[in-house]
Amino acid sequence: MANGLYTGIDVGTSTIKVIVAEYVSGEMNIIGNGNAESEGLKNGIIVDIEKTAMSIRKAVDAAQEKAGIIIDTVNVSIPANQLGIEPCQGMIQIQGANKEIVDNDVVEVISNALMRGLVPEREIISVEPNEFIVDGFPEISDPRGMLGVRLEMKGTLYTGPKTLIHNIITSIERAGLAVGNIVIAPLVTAKQVLSDQEREFGTITIDMGAGQTTVTAIHDNEIRYVNTRPEGGDYITKDISAVLNTDLKSAEAVKQNYGEASTERASQDEFFVIDSVGKAEPEQVSEYYLSSIIEARLSQIFEKIKGDLQTNRIQDYPGGIVLVGGTSAMPGIPELAQQIFEMPVRLHVPSELGLRNPAYNQVISTVKYVSSRSDIEVLITRAVLGDVPAPTPVYEQPAAIAQPAYVEQPQVATLESSQPAPLPDEDDEDRPGVVDRVRGLFTNMFD
Numbered sequence: 001m002a003n004g005l006y007t008g009i010d011v012g013t014s015t016i017k018v019i020v021a022e023y024v025s026g027e028m029n030i031i032g033n034g035n036a037e038s039e040g041l042k043n044g045i046i047v048d049i050e051k052t053a054m055s056i057r058k059a060v061d062a063a064q065e066k067a068g069i070i071i072d073t074v075n076v077s078i079p080a081n082q083l084g085i086e087p088c089q090g091m092i093q094i095q096g097a098n099k100e101i102v103d104n105d106v107v108e109v110i111s112n113a114l115m116r117g118l119v120p121e122r123e124i125i126s127v128e129p130n131e132f133i134v135d136g137f138p139e140i141s142d143p144r145g146m147l148g149v150r151l152e153m154k155g156t157l158y159t160g161p162k163t164l165i166h167n168i169i170t171s172i173e174r175a176g177l178a179v180g181n182i183v184i185a186p187l188v189t190a191k192q193v194l195s196d197q198e199r200e201f202g203t204i205t206i207d208m209g210a211g212q213t214t215v216t217a218i219h220d221n222e223i224r225y226v227n228t229r230p231e232g233g234d235y236i237t238k239d240i241s242a243v244l245n246t247d248l249k250s251a252e253a254v255k256q257n258y259g260e261a262s263t264e265r266a267s268q269d270e271f272f273v274i275d276s277v278g279k280a281e282p283e284q285v286s287e288y289y290l291s292s293i294i295e296a297r298l299s300q301i302f303e304k305i306k307g308d309l310q311t312n313r314i315q316d317y318p319g320g321i322v323l324v325g326g327t328s329a330m331p332g333i334p335e336l337a338q339q340i341f342e343m344p345v346r347l348h349v350p351s352e353l354g355l356r357n358p359a360y361n362q363v364i365s366t367v368k369y370v371s372s373r374s375d376i377e378v379l380i381t382r383a384v385l386g387d388v389p390a391p392t393p394v395y396e397q398p399a400a401i402a403q404p405a406y407v408e409q410p411q412v413a414t415l416e417s418s419q420p421a422p423l424p425d426e427d428d429e430d431r432p433g434v435v436d437r438v439r440g441l442f443t444n445m446f447d
């Protein structure tokens with residue numbers, strides 16, 4: 001990918017996180033970041049566009065100040081709620097006189113795979129080719145430069161709920177920004193946080209946020225299962241608040257300052273004080289008691305996930321579990337998870353200076369993914385969009401950040417079988433859907 005500046009945004013239930021990174025010769029350095037308390041989301045989903053836009057603006061302003069640049073475009077990750085995953089395939093005849101496969105042929109074969117109808121409430125987010133096939137020769141990762149008369153592509157199509165995508169795009173636009181690439185949150189996390197072997201032989205990531213927990217199983221380099229549960233760190237805070245009769249702010253503070261994931265790690269002799277409603281004097285609470293509240297909730301969340309994984313026959317994944325997200329910063333959580341899941345568990349903490357907290361994983365993974373895409377990945381993005389991408393960012397660019405045009409996107413993923421070419425989608429929205437844009441591209445190409 002081209003050298004330049006790249007921005008990412010994670011619109012989370014508790015915090016909006018923004019980073020600005022400089023990508024030079026394959027190396028990414030974060031030059032600024034900004035956070036803002038998130039208002040307008042519930043359980044990972046935008047419920048108030050105006051409030052979300054205001055929170056986004058605050059986080060972007062903070063990042064601009066730190067980075068010393070003006071941000072005009074952001075790359076955003078979309079949560080995996082109701083993510084649809086299905087196989088897709090396309091086939092075209094090579095048109096060029098010398099039958100050498102060029103960029104446009106790749107765009108065309110991807111576009112051909114997208115010529116399918118979707119129910120009106122869904123939108124294509126991205127396509128991941130598994131292989132290209134040239135004149136029957138399979139397993140080609142990049143067919144450009146090869147000779148052939150027939151080009152096929154077999155891949156995976158990701159779709160998401162229009163409303164979810166629309167709300168994120170609209171909130172960003174209302175904050176005065178343009179949307180660059182749209183990526184699917186657990187997919188970019190898997191690509192950035194897991195090793196090639198982990199993705200191939202099977203690994204489960206669990207993103208423990210404030211409002212939701214997303215469980216994703218990756219095997220053979222593909223998402224085999226994804227599920228979002230509407231419970232996260234906020235539940236733990238609410239439990240502490242209810243049991244200790246204290247407000248949410250104090251509950252959050254003691255959780256982060258004294259919390260341990262299990263009583264095994266907590267001391268019965270260490271105490272902290274907390275203001276309790278209806279008590280004139282602050283109450284003394286043992287760390288052990290606090291941890292018993294935390295452990296009860298975490299165990300419940302993990303047991304439910306374990307049950308879901310068993311029901312879906314997600315087992316014997318040698319890569320075990322990788323924890324990300326702010327709630328996984330709770331000391332002792334990998335050990336508790338390991339006991340419950342009975343498989344290896346590791347915690348992923350980003351290594352970037354100043355951002356060494358698992359809550360930053362998503363935004364960092366988004367920027368790393370977008371900035372390190374290969375040529376062919378950018379081309380595929382362009383095919384999904386059905387238009388020409390914006391110019392790649394220019395390193396010398398002084399203020400505003402130009403970014404390539406966008407891609408990709410986001411409760412239990414539906415793994416569907418390949419469908420016959422269905423009815424066209426009558427899109428009633430002003431903004432043309434991806435399918436419409438692809439149709440437009442086809443019309444132009446054959447004119």
Ligand SMILES: Nc1ncnc2c1ncn2[C@@H]1O[C@H](COP(=O)(O)OP(=O)(O)OP(=O)(O)O)[C@@H](O)[C@H]1O
Binds near residue numbers: 015208232234255
């Ligand atoms: N040290 C800590 N110990 C325990 N919990 C923590 C700690 N630090 C942060 N958290 C919790 O992490 C959560 C925030 O994590 P994160 O930023 O990943 O969530 P989010 O992205 O805003 O929400 P979501 O992904 O659910 O939309 C909050 O519930 C917060 O209380």
Ligand SMILES: [Mg+2]
Binds near residue numbers: 010012013209210325
């Ligand atoms: Mg999150």
